Amino acid sequence: xxxxxxxxxxxxxxxxxxxxxxxxxxxxxxxxxxxxxxxxxxxxxxxxxxxxxxxxxxxxxxxxxxxxxxxxxxxxxxxxxxxxxxxxxxxxxxxxxxxxxxxxxxxxxxxxxxxxxxxxxxxxxxxxxxxxxxxxxxxxxxxxxxxxxxxxxxxxxxxxxxxxxxxxxxxxxxxxxxxxxxxxxxxxxxxxxxxxxxxxxxxxxxxxxxxxxxxxxxxxxxxxxxxxxxxxxxxxxxxxxxxxxxxxxxxxxxxxxxxxxxxxxxxxxxxxxxxxxxxxxxxxxxxxxxxxxxxxxxxxxxxxxxxxxxxxxxxxxxxxxxxxxxxxxxxxxxxxx
Numbered sequence: 001x002x003x004x005x006x007x008x009x010x011x012x013x014x015x016x017x018x019x020x021x022x023x024x025x026x027x028x029x030x031x032x033x034x035x036x037x038x039x040x041x042x043x044x045x046x047x048x049x050x051x052x053x054x055x056x057x058x059x060x061x062x063x064x065x066x067x068x069x070x071x072x073x074x075x076x077x078x079x080x081x082x083x084x085x086x087x088x089x090x091x092x093x094x095x096x097x098x099x100x101x102x103x104x105x106x107x108x109x110x111x112x113x114x115x116x117x118x119x120x121x122x123x124x125x126x127x128x129x130x131x132x133x134x135x136x137x138x139x140x141x142x143x144x145x146x147x148x149x150x151x152x153x154x155x156x157x158x159x160x161x162x163x164x165x166x167x168x169x170x171x172x173x174x175x176x177x178x179x180x181x182x183x184x185x186x187x188x189x190x191x192x193x194x195x196x197x198x199x200x201x202x203x204x205x206x207x208x209x210x211x212x213x214x215x216x217x218x219x220x221x222x223x224x225x226x227x228x229x230x231x232x233x234x235x236x237x238x239x240x241x242x243x244x245x246x247x248x249x250x251x252x253x254x255x256x257x258x259x260x261x262x263x264x265x266x267x268x269x270x271x272x273x274x275x276x277x278x279x280x281x282x283x284x285x286x287x288x289x290x291x292x293x294x295x296x297x298x299x300x301x302x303x304x305x306x307x308x309x310x311x312x313x314x315x316x317x318x319x320x321x322x323x324x325x326x327x328x329x330x331x332x333x334x335x336x337x
Contacts, residue, residue, distance in 0.1 A: 011061070011102070015036055015048060015050070015059065015102065017101060018101035018102060019036065019050060020033075021101070023100075023101045024050070025093040025094075025095055025108060026057060026093025026108030027050050027057050027059075027093075027108060028051075028055060030051055030055065034051040034052070035049070035050070035051065035052055036050050039058065041063060042213075042227065043063075044063055044064060044069055044070065044229055045060040045061060045062055045063060045227075045229075046060070046061050046063055047059065047060050047061075048061075049111055051111075056110075056111035056113075057092060057109065057111055059107075059108055060107045060108075061102065061105070062106075070229055070230055071230065071231070071232070073094060073096060073105060073107055074094070076107070076228055076231065077091050077094045078091075079205065079231040080109060080228055082141065082144075083137075083140070083228065084140050085110065087137050087140065087225060088216075088224045088225035089110050089225070089226045090109060090110050091107075091109060092108040092109055092110060093107070093108040094106075094107050094108075095107075112218070112224050113216075113218055113219060114216040114217045114218040115216065115217055116212060116215065116216060117215050117217055117243075117254065118212075119254050119255060121217060122244075122260065124263065125221075126221075126223065127260065127263050127264050127267060128267050129221070129223055130223045130264065131240075131264050131265075131268040131271060132267070132271050133224065133225070134207075134239050134240065135268050135271045135272045137207060137225065137239075138206065138236050138239070141203070141204055141205035142203070142204060143204070144204030144205045144233075147202040147203075149202050150202060151199060151200060151201060151202060152197055152200040152201070152234070152235040153197070154194045154197040154198075155193045155194050155196075155197055155301075156190045156194050158190075158298075158302055159186070159187060159190045159301075162302060162305065162306055162309075163183075166306075166309045170309065172312075172313075173312040174309070176312050178308070178325070178328035179308065179309065179328070181332075182305070182332060182335065185335040186301060186305060186335060189298075189335055190298060190301060190302070193294050193295070193297060193298040196291045196298070197295060197298070200295070202233050202235070203235065203236050204233055205234075206231065206232070206233070206235070206236060206239050207225055207228060207230070207231055208228075208230035208231050208234060208239070209228075209229065209231075209242060210239045210242045211242045211243065211252040212243065212252055212254055213227075213251055213252060214226050215243065235295060235299070237292055237296045237298075237299055238296075238303075240264060240265055240268060240299075241297075241299035241300045241303060242299070242300075243256075243264075244256040244260075245261055245297075246258070246261075246330065247300055247301070247304040247327065247330040247334050248326065248327075248330055249304070249307070249308075249323045249324070249325075249326035249327035249330060250307065250311070250319075250323035250326070250327070261293070262293060265289055265293045265296055266289050269287055269288075269289040269292055272287060273287055304327055304331055305331065308327040308331065311323045
């Protein structure tokens with residue numbers, strides 16, 4: 001049975017006691033009292049930074065039961081083992097049981113210094129750097145097991161799958177006027193973009209959630225990735241769609257013009273075409289910038305509709321209501337083109 005999350009004060013005391021006793025796996029003993037600081041809470045984990053400098057570690061503790069997690073801790077940990085340190089956070093230690101000083105499962109990863117991206121950070125240099133980092137991540141993940149699905153489903157198929165899931169689990173979200181008014185135009189646009197998905201190979205592994213809050217801008221000005229909870233086989237174009245675009249809302253997206261988006265996709269394509277040692281086959285199949293841009297646009301629509309439905313599934317929280325309004329408004333404007 002999964003125990004309910006501990007109050008922050010109680011958890012902080014347990015973390016301090018475990019660190020002082022040298023009983024937290026993956027955290028090396030330091031002289032004196034290493035700093036322990038909360039980094040924040042996401043949908044699935046609470047994160048704490050332990051220590052400082054190069055030896056700093058991030059402790060992640062689940063906030064919800066295993067069956068409600070998008071991916072198991074074990075699956076995410078295996079992905080983190082493959083992340084090169086120059087690209088983002090990587091695996092250190094995993095404790096899947098609750099029989100430990102914290103009384104809860106936990107994961108320890110490396111700490112990525114810096115801060116989350118801000119709208120004011122966006123400029124051509126950052127766009128180039130981010131495109132290169134995403135391309136490098138896809139190269140690092142290209143050697144994984146062959147995906148069970150050889151080709152990426154079309155935009156329309158993914159849209160129907162999305163609506164089916166929400167209709168089964170939260171049917172009230174689909175009847176909300178903000179959604180029902182959007183669905184016909186949303187489905188038409190996904191159908192229009194469907195040709196870009198013909199014979200697109202499934203990449204062995206993508207990040208799957210390259211939103212603003214999962215991209216850390218380092219002191220050196222280089223963006224790096226955290227939170228690989230949604231990683232899995234998929235379309236590389238998805239990792240270009242979630243950072244931002246014309247459809248924004250909530251803390252997840254940068255406002256980007258059409259030219260901003262086109263520049264990001266073009267730079268990713270250019271870098272991916274550059275001769276590289278042992279370049280994987282998928283590069284040659286997805287290199288058409290216009291096709292890649294169309295697929296990225298489809299994933300922007302799929303992701304924002306999914307997030308709109310998610311926000312509507314949390315009616316008791318005012319901020320989610322505001323974010324739902326913003327997403328619905330911006331989707332309406334985008335689909336009116």
